[in-house]
Amino acid sequence: MKWSHITISTSHEAAELVASLFEDLGAGGAVIDDPALLNAYIRSGEWDYTDLEEREETSVVRVSAYIAADERLREKAELLRRGLADLQAKGVDTAPADITEELVEDEDWAETWKAYFHPEKIGEKIVIAPTWETYEAKEGDIVVRLDPGAAFGTGQHETTALCIRALERLVEPGMRVFDVGTGSGVLSICAAKLGAGDITAMDFDPIACRVARENIEVNGVGNVEVFESDLLQKASGRADLIIANIVADIIIRMFENVSDYLEDGGKMLLSGIIDDRVDDVLAAAKARGIRVESVELDKGWAAMVARMS
Structure with a gap:
């Protein structure tokens, strides 16, 4: 299939917020090309070797992602433009806010990273093993076989591991x-x-839903249903545990009606939160009567366990 590689040129202030716009549309992830951050890494001396050169122009950050070039592409592109306009209306400096699009073929871009994905024990029990590699389970292992395809989630990212x-x-x-x-x-x-x-597993992106169904079938877990949904919109009833490994702004939006979907005494596991947005999520939780019981950090990312007060 074809993909639209969309890039938004924006400010340092708005970069993470723009990335969240892509996440909200179901992109598997957004790449933030921050020249000032690159220069800082080069100057830090922490790399043993790099042939990268420092950038002279550091005011513009480019945020990009791949969006499926399907019948919803134009709708999603318009939602991106509206999202930028909403940020501007809230006083966020998004300049220059230029948007470029490039149509690309699916030349195995979702496959090339497989050389770097190997079986890994994440917790005390869970082992994430790619479907294309052999793994002999050891005593006590709970093995999850996975082929993420174009969807986010291998277990190797800090947020998923948390x-x-x-x-x-x-x-x-x-x-x-x-x-x-x-x-x-x-x-x-x-x-x-x-x-x-x-x-009940939910995702805004139909491709992610397809990938999730395939992985669920491979693992033989028949008690998982997958729905295309904007946050909890398609959920029915109440849960004892709500998992949301997304981004800070979307978690904050979910807080608006999460109490309608959580059993008394139920908990929330929240992640995908960069460390400098932790305070924003804590403040939003407090405003909605949500008590955060714990916060764990790993390499600049946070996971929280919370419940309704």
Whole structure:
């Protein structure tokens, strides 16, 4: 299939917010090309070797992502423009806010990274193993077979690893789980293999939903259903645990009605939060009567466990 490689030129201030616009549209991830950050790394001396040269122009940050070139592409492009306009209306400096699009073929760009994805034990029990490699399970291992395809979630990213380790503590036999922004389905599969009951996995991106269904089938977890949904919109009833490994701004938006979907005493596992947005999420949680019980950090990313006060 074809993809639209969309790049937005913006300011340092707006870069993370622009990246969240892509995430909100179901992109598997956004790349932030920050020349000032690159220069800082080069000057730090932490790299043993680099042939990269410092950039002279550092005021413009380029944020890019791949969006499926399907019947919804124009709609998503318009939503990006509206999102930029909304940020500007809120006083965020998004300049220059230029948008470029390049149509590309699916030349295995979702496959090339596979050389770097190998079996890895994430927590005390969970082992994430790619479907194309052989892994002999050891005693006590819970193996999750995964082919993320074009969806986010291998277990190697800090946010996913933080969630997997938390799930080993949080999941109780038979509990009902909602997984918001499921991506590859990895967290839903982990929850199922740890003993959860009914699990509803949701994602805005139809490609992610397809990938999640494929991984769920490979792992033989029949208690996981996948729906295309904007946050919790398609969820039915209430969950004992809501997982949301997305981004700070979308988590904050989810807070608006999350109480309608959470059982009394139920918990939320929230991640995808960069460390300098932790205070924003904490403030938004407090404003909505949500009590954050713990915050764990790993290499600049945070995961929180919370419940309604």
